[in-house]
Amino acid sequence: MPYTYQYPRAALxxxxxxxxxxxxxxxxxxxxxxxxPFKGQWALPGGFVRVDETLDEAARRELEEETGxxxxxxxxxxxxxxxxxxxxxRIVSVAYFALVKLALSQTRAATxxxxxxxxxxxxxxxxxxxxxxxxxxxxxxxxxxLRYQPVGFELLAPKFTLSQLxxxxxxxxxxxxxxxxxxxxxxxxxxxxxxxETSEGPGRPAQLFRFDPDKYERLTKKGFNFDL
Amino acid sequence: MPYTYQYPRAALxxxxxxxxxxxxxxxxxxxxxxxxPFKGQWALPGGFVRVDETLDEAARRELEEETGxxxxxxxxxxxxxxxxxxxxxRIVSVAYFALVKLALSQTRAATxxxxxxxxxxxxxxxxxxxxxxxxxxxxxxxxxxLRYQPVGFELLAPKFTLSQLxxxxxxxxxxxxxxxxxxxxxxxxxxxxxxxETSEGPGRPAQLFRFDPDKYERLTKKGFNFDL
DNA sequence: TGACATAGTGTCTATTATACACTATTATCC
DNA sequence: GGATAATAGTGTATAATAGACACTATGTCA
Numbered sequence: 001m002p003y004t005y006q007y008p009r010a011a012l013x014x015x016x017x018x019x020x021x022x023x024x025x026x027x028x029x030x031x032x033x034x035x036x037p038f039k040g041q042w043a044l045p046g047g048f049v050r051v052d053e054t055l056d057e058a059a060r061r062e063l064e065e066e067t068g069x070x071x072x073x074x075x076x077x078x079x080x081x082x083x084x085x086x087x088x089x090r091i092v093s094v095a096y097f098a099l100v101k102l103a104l105s106q107t108r109a110a111t112x113x114x115x116x117x118x119x120x121x122x123x124x125x126x127x128x129x130x131x132x133x134x135x136x137x138x139x140x141x142x143x144x145x146l147r148y149q150p151v152g153f154e155l156l157a158p159k160f161t162l163s164q165l166x167x168x169x170x171x172x173x174x175x176x177x178x179x180x181x182x183x184x185x186x187x188x189x190x191x192x193x194x195x196x197e198t199s200e201g202p203g204r205p206a207q208l209f210r211f212d213p214d215k216y217e218r219l220t221k222k223g224f225n226f227d228l
Numbered sequence: 229m230p231y232t233y234q235y236p237r238a239a240l241x242x243x244x245x246x247x248x249x250x251x252x253x254x255x256x257x258x259x260x261x262x263x264x265p266f267k268g269q270w271a272l273p274g275g276f277v278r279v280d281e282t283l284d285e286a287a288r289r290e291l292e293e294e295t296g297x298x299x300x301x302x303x304x305x306x307x308x309x310x311x312x313x314x315x316x317x318r319i320v321s322v323a324y325f326a327l328v329k330l331a332l333s334q335t336r337a338a339t340x341x342x343x344x345x346x347x348x349x350x351x352x353x354x355x356x357x358x359x360x361x362x363x364x365x366x367x368x369x370x371x372x373x374l375r376y377q378p379v380g381f382e383l384l385a386p387k388f389t390l391s392q393l394x395x396x397x398x399x400x401x402x403x404x405x406x407x408x409x410x411x412x413x414x415x416x417x418x419x420x421x422x423x424x425e426t427s428e429g430p431g432r433p434a435q436l437f438r439f440d441p442d443k444y445e446r447l448t449k450k451g452f453n454f455d456l
Numbered sequence: 457t458g459a460c461a462t463a464g465t466g467t468c469t470a471t472t473a474t475a476c477a478c479t480a481t482t483a484t485c486c
Numbered sequence: 487g488g489a490t491a492a493t494a495g496t497g498t499a500t501a502a503t504a505g506a507c508a509c510t511a512t513g514t515c516a
Contacts, residue, residue: 005231005239009238010240010279052311079322081277082282090280092277094307
């Protein structure tokens, strides 16, 4: 135990709320804890911040170690510092929220985690620590961001139809939207590039689009406001 | 040095970006550091988080110790965790942003601070650590919040005129607003209670108002959206 | 009492949001 | 190969909201 300090220090962790959208549902990735405390319970992926990595680095590392996910959209959410949030000792956790193109991604359980599994946000099991509070905060943030920032595209495959985009908005926001008005609004942003491809499946094939992040960047710098 | 741990730990601090509005200007409260590092330079008020207090408690305590301020609007902003942000060792800082009814408040310098002083946001001196980054983040947040949350009232005295409110919005957002349209919009929210008092000073006395936070709470729960 | 300083007020127009229903294209099944 | 099922795609009329715009009102002070 070679690390000594003049005053007691809280330990620092990161925890990630990872959202995915699949089968018409918004889902969250949870891991089954392999170690005490709360061994066997479901929890958010996360772990201790090393002294030689930034918070963002720690979040990405833990995410990959515990779930196998890489290269996802990741953003700091809030820092939770209640005194008894961890039964072992004083632990402050910097929470992140992540968005995953679920259809494409492979997840796996690894290191310290017995299992990793996607849960619909309407069927979250009992969570370890204060992870339910963190999850709730993240869900509110996602709902808030969806309207005025182009984060929805992070949850869809790179090529998507307007119907898929609309279903995403309806599911996450819990509302129902008028098809014609939605399409009008989306198209008026001119941030979607129509591809020379159509979707497969039953019914009439649909035009596929991709989001144009560069154009969004340029417009943002000119004071443009995304709003759906 | 009695506190030893198995792994090295970052130290945890809080830093506060305190905004006030006075003489038609948006100002920030800075302290002159009395100790190394950066002794003699200006910095945000803040300090180490004790192991037996929450982050919010630490922010309020440091704010009072270093500036004498109590009972102000305080909200967590962002957590800064770059590796070399402090030259001494690895320090992670949870930043807060605070809004003060400046006209009323008394500030004083204290503990570890040689001086505390209000600076117009357009004339910020060179700041210690990464405090300029923190300040910039806070200013962006304030501008963003002003439009869709009733935070402006936290910067005004409890009794204020519509002109004062408008000037606040114009100054912080850096725009100029139409008087009649602004008043129409504000009044349509019906969150201001007219008082049986008028303002002093040159020109025609103005109706004084106060903000009704209870009504705002009630409306918020019913899905009301503040928007100015 | 006149000049100065600031408060307060309404209408018309343009823009944006909302409500609303049918036709089009593909695959499948008989 | 024609009917059916499934989903895509399209336009207009109305309501609501936002924006432009200029004069009168009320107090103080010289």
